[in-house]
Amino acid sequence: MNALKRFLGIIWVLLSPAIVGFLAWQASDKISHASEATKSNVTLQWVIILIIFIPICIGLLIFGFYSLKGYYDHLPTSSSEITDY
Amino acid sequence: MSNKINSEKGMGFVIGASSVGTLIEWYDFYIFGMLATIISKQFFPEDSGTSALLSTLAIFAAGFIVRPFGALVFGRLGDLIGRKYTFLLTLILMGGSTFAIGLVPGFKTIGWAAPILVLVLRLVQGLALGGEYGGAATYVAEHAPAHRRGYWTSWIQTTATLGLFLALGIIILIRQGQGVEKFSSEWGGWRYPFWISLLLVIVSIIIRMRMSESPMFAKVKAEGKTSVNPLKESFGHRANFKMVLLALFGAVMGQGVIWYTGQFYAQSFIENICKVNFVESRNILLVAILFATPFFVVFGALSDKIGRKWIMLLGMLFGILAYRPIYKSFLEWTNPANKRDMVDVSKTTKSDPLATVDAKDKKKITVAIKYDSVYTDGAIYSFTKVDTLHTISDYTGHTASIGYIIANKDNPNQLDTVLAKAKAATGVVLSEGTSYVQVEKKSAKPGVVTEKTLDSSTYWKFILLVFIQIIFVTMVYGPMAAFLVELFPTKIRYTSMSLPYHIGNGVFGGLVPFLGTLIVEFTKTADKPAGDPLAGLWYPIGIAALCLIIGTIYLSNKIDRNVMD
Helix, strand or coil, X not given: CHHHHHHHHHHHHHXXXXXXXXXXXXXXXXHHHCCCCCHHHHHHHHHHHHHHHHHHHHHHHHHHHHHHHCCXXXXXXXXXHHHCC | CCHHHHCHHXXXXXXXXXXXXXXXXXHHHHHHHHCHHHHHHHHCCCCCHHHHHHHHHHHXXXXXXXXXXXXXXXXXXXXXXXXXXXXXXXHHHHHHHHHHHCCCCCXXXXXXXXXXXXXXXXXXXXHHHHHXXXXXXXXXXXXXXHHHHHHHHHHHHHHHHHHXXXXXXXXXXXXXHHCHHHHHCCCCHHHHHHHHHHHHHHHHHHHHHXXXXXXXXXXXXXXXXXXXXXXXXXXXXXXXXXXXXXXXXXXXXXXXXXXHHHHHHHHHHHHHHCCECHHHHHHHHHHHHHHHXXXXXXXXXXXXXXXXXXXXHHHHHXXXXXXXXXXXXXXXXXXXXXXXXXXXXXXXXXXXXXXXXXXXXXXXXXXXXXXXXXXXXXXXXXXEEEEEEEECCCCCCCEEEEEEEEECCCCCCCEEEEEEEECCCCCCCCEEEEEXXXXXXXXXXXXXXXXXXXXXXXXXXXHHHHHHHHHHHHHHHCCHXXXXXXXXXXXXXXXXXXXXXXXXXXXXXXXXXXXXXXXXXXXXXXXXXXXXXXXXXXXXXXXXXXXXXXXXXXXCCCCCCCCCC
């Protein structure tokens, strides 16, 4: 299972920029195709979506990196494993 | 922990006091979303309906987006000064801002100050909600005996659904009591749910003032072991931050989309896509919620015996597999082409024609006629047929009735005189009598189904399918509080669990209706102007599937009995 966790880490690391890229492409496409009347609303919608999802994708990237490095091979069983820095 | 608290009676008080406040916070938060259409009309310029609705949606989204910030602000406070005073503060902020929204005059009265005030108050609501849930769940979990933590915390989980139930019930009661027109006016009944909140919050504050601090936090505080910097300890140290990320991507993200699909997207889909009428679409949700809510406690209790992980992940799996068939059934059952029962011609009614003169082009008059087709099984489908009259000269009359002559559709040699009731423009008083117009051209469009009342059998089938979706919600949400509490240590628990919870629910879940609608928009083409109404489901299905994979592989099903550390 640990090997699978590490392998999937690569997927999450790759998935994260892929999602950001897809969203940015969609944003650009939809904004450029919006009519003059709706352009400001469409732009606002996509700016909101990008602002929300970029930090989350960074979180997914870190999650993938931790997986890849094996930090999820063992999950803490006691709080002392979390709080003893 | 004292025996008193461990007793059922003591826990009953802890649960009651925590739950009532959380329920009221959810109620406060939901009424805004449920009244979004009226709010957009009241607080935004009248002549731009679309932009008003979008603005309200933006405010709605802002309400959700700001929740994670509330989680950070109040989570930090809760880990520094204690659970009790922090969630007392969130309650006051939520109640105060909700009541104040009910007092803001409309756009007509104070102009752009109205939407700005509403936006600010909505942000305060979101901030307060961000701090509430983590506090209540932590507080209850830290009182509960280890072997029944899932059971006791699941009561907190019912509050989100019961808050929705309360909000829906109050809105429907006031709307039916007042009538639609009065309810929707500037100082009409839509404001009452906001004002009622003040009363509910005062009662809840009195109850919460009687509560004592969480025994675990009190112990940590007495030993001088509280966190100095909860934000840094929660997110700045890898050992804890990796658990925050795991909680978000392996559990809460999927839970958020399952929850919002079952309780919000379902109702929006039934009303806006299936065109089931306002009251019936809400009643379907109310009845489904009523029957499904006890299952939060059932699955919470079950998680004490078999673990939290698989119950939550099974709920996600069921949602992934069932959503498209469920929503496809909604569409098929309300498609007029699929109605086998003949229309009962004797009961089909036709409204008087209603004429509206175009504000800019006075030669253009639209005439709407509403037909109510009653089927033999009791279903009523309302069609509205709109004809556009192009007159020879500008219409300048101000009479209650507009008359015109057209050729009979069956016998073109015969002429018919039609009298349509005139719709008065804002500020115009119509006089008695009829003004006749000469029609140069008439363009007719086919009737559009505008509203449906379901037959009894379909109505109950709808309730069953919404009920099934809420059962999925109870599976993923019932054990969630206990699961989150057990992931993090006491001294940074409030901060650590609040952030993933509110990103998962506020962002991933809260945006289900918004992104679902957006995805449907993407599928609209010239050949298929309505698009694919089921396409919006790919968002919750995709997120739940990702979460299911991560949860299955990374999460442990082991219950951490000792959360005292």
